Amino acid sequence: MDFISKYKLIINADERTVTMRDDDRCITTTFDVNQRKIxxxxxxxxxxxxxxxxxxxxxxxxxxxxxxxxxxxxxxxxxxxxxxxxxxxxxxxxxxxxxxxxxxxxxxxxxxxxxxxxxxxVPTLSFNKCSPIDHELVNGYITKLTRHVADPKQADEIKNILHHHEKLFDTSKPTIAVNVKPHEIKTLDYPPPTSRPYYSTPQKEEEMYNIVQDLLQHGLIRKSYSPFAAPALLVAKHDGSWRMVVDYKKLNNMTIKDNHPLPNMEQTIRRLGGGYKFFSKLDMKSGFWQIPIKEEDKHKTAFITAEGLYEWNVLAQGLKNSPPSYQRVMADILTPCRQFALVYIDDIVVFSRSFEEHVEHIQQLLSILSKYNFQLNPPKCKLFQREIEYLSHVISENGFQPNGERIRSIKNLREPSTLVEANKFLGGLSWYRKFIPGFASIAAPIHKITNLTKENKKNFKWEEPQHKAFLKLKQHLVTSPLFLDYPNDAYPVILTTDASKIGIGGTLQQKINGEMKNLYCRSQVTSSTQKRYDPIELEALAIWMCFQRMKPYLLGRSIIIYTDHCPL
Incomplete structure (x- = not known):
C-alpha cells in the first residue's frame, strides 16, 4: 500500500492498465496476466x-x-x-x-x-467477475413453491431452507456439476464417422447460429478441430421456437453400451407406498447439460453446422449412453438419501411420513445438490405436497392413479380411420391397462386389425366390432375406478383370473376391513396357438401369466387364487 500511495498508482483491472502519476507527468502502461505463463x-x-x-x-x-x-x-x-x-x-x-x-x-x-x-x-488467474445470484428471480420462484402452504410458521421454515440453497434456484445462467464422474464415450476401433451439414433455409441457419453462439457463450460447447462430425438440425418446440439436436446415429453405432440400469417405473411407484404423507418432486434444469464430458472424449461429440465444427463440454442429448450415465451420477451422489428419495434420470421424488421428517429430508438433499453445483428447474418442482404427479401418475398416501391430463388427451382422440391412428390409440391406452380389468379382451377387435404384416397392411378395415371396442375403452377411462392401492403386508393378496379364446387376464386385490382394494390388473390377447388350448389349459396359462407379470406384488406374500375352472 505504501508503494501504491508513494507513486500514486491507478490499477484498472478491466482495461488491464497501470497508471503512475507524479508532479509533472502521467505514465500509463498495459500488463498481460499471461505474459509469464510457463x-x-x-x-x-x-x-x-x-x-x-x-x-x-x-x-x-x-x-x-x-x-x-x-x-x-x-x-x-x-x-x-x-x-x-x-x-x-x-x-x-x-x-x-x-x-x-x-x-x-x-x-x-x-x-x-x-x-x-x-x-x-497451466491456466492463469483471470479478472472475470463472479456472477451474482439473481435474487429477484430466486425470490419469485421460492414464493411460488411455498404459496400452497397454509401454516405461516411452516411456510417460513420452508422458505428459510430454500433461501439457504438459493443458488440451486437461480436459472439465469447454466451451471456444470463439479466433482462428479465425467461422461465417457468408449468406442470400437473404427474410423471417426463424418457427415456434411444438413441443408437448411436461411432463416433456420440464422436460428442455428444464434443457438450455437448462446451455447458457446455459456461454455457448454467449444470450437472443434475433431475428425468426428455429426450433423446438427433444428426441431420445432410446442411454443414455435427451435431446439437444436444432433444426429449421433453413426457415433452411437460404434459406441460400447453402458449397462448401468435405469429404474423400473413400476417398482419406483410401488416404493412410494407405505404411509408416506408428504411428497416433493425436484426437476433438474437441462439435466444432461450439467454433467461434464471426459476431456479425452469431447472430440467425439463434434457436430457440424453451416458455420463450423463444435464439440460439447457437457453431456449431449442423443448420445447412446446419456441416460445411464446421468442416472449413475445422480444415484451415486444421492446414496445418503436412498431411504427417502428416488431418482429417475432427471426427476427426483422425496417422500416422508411427517412434515418435520420431510423438512429434514429436503434439507439433506438440497445440501448434496448444492455441494455438487447442480441447478433445479423451479417451475417444474413441487414441494411439501400431499399429492404429487410423478412418472405420469398421481401419487398420494392412499394409492396412485393415471395422470388426468393424459387421460383427457386420449378421450379427445377421434375415432381411428387408418392403421397409424389405430396404433396410436392402442399405444396411448396400453399405459393404463393395469387399471382396467380385461383390457386385452375388450381391445381384441382393434388388436386384430393392427397386428398385420407389412404385406397385409392394405387389408386394414375399421368396422363395427372395432367401433364398439373403441367406445367401450373410452368409457372405461371415464367410469372405471382408475385407482390402484398400495399392498398391505398384513393381508393376503387375492388373484382372480379369467380366460377365453380371445384373451387371458387377472386382477390382483386385497380385502381390507371388508372392502376389496385393487392392486393391479393384467391381461393379454391369446396367440393363434393358444386359441387351440383346452379351457383348463387356458385357465392355467392365465394363472402362469399373472404370476410372471405380477411377481413383484406376489413374492413373499400369502396368495389366494380364484378361478372359475373347478379342476384347477
Missing part, C-alpha cells in the same frame, strides 16, 4: 504404432504433478507427419497424461519414444 513439453513415453484411419490414445510425460492444462500441438510434428492431435485440454496426474491422436491416411505411422507432441500450459 509451458511444459508433452513427450511420448514409449514408441506408438498408429494404424490407418484410427484414433489412438498415446501416453505422454509432462513435468507437472497434477493439473488440468491447456494443450497446443507441436507444429514440427504437424509438418513432419499427417497426424492430427485432437485435444485442447488435458488432465495431468503424477506427471502423466494421454493425448488422442488420429491417423487420417491409409498408411500406418510410428511415433518414436521421447518426441515432443505439443506443449501444455
Amino acid at each position: 509451458r511444459y513439453p508433452a513427450r511420448t513415453i514409449s514408441q506408438i504404432y498408429v494404424p490407418p484411419k484410427r484414433t489412438v490414445s498415446i501416453p505422454v510425460n509432462v513435468k507437472i504433478s497434477s493439473a488440468k492444462v491447456s494443450f497446443r500441438p507441436s507444429f514440427r510434428l504437424a509438418r513432419q507427419s499427417p497426424m492430427i492431435l485432437l485435444n485442447n485440454m488435458v488432465v495431468v496426474n503424477h506427471q502423466k497424461s494421454h493425448i488422442s491422436l488420429y491417423n487420417p491416411t491409409k498408411y500406418s505411422y510410428t511415433i518414436p519414444e521421447g518426441i515432443v507432441v505439443g506443449t501444455t500450459t
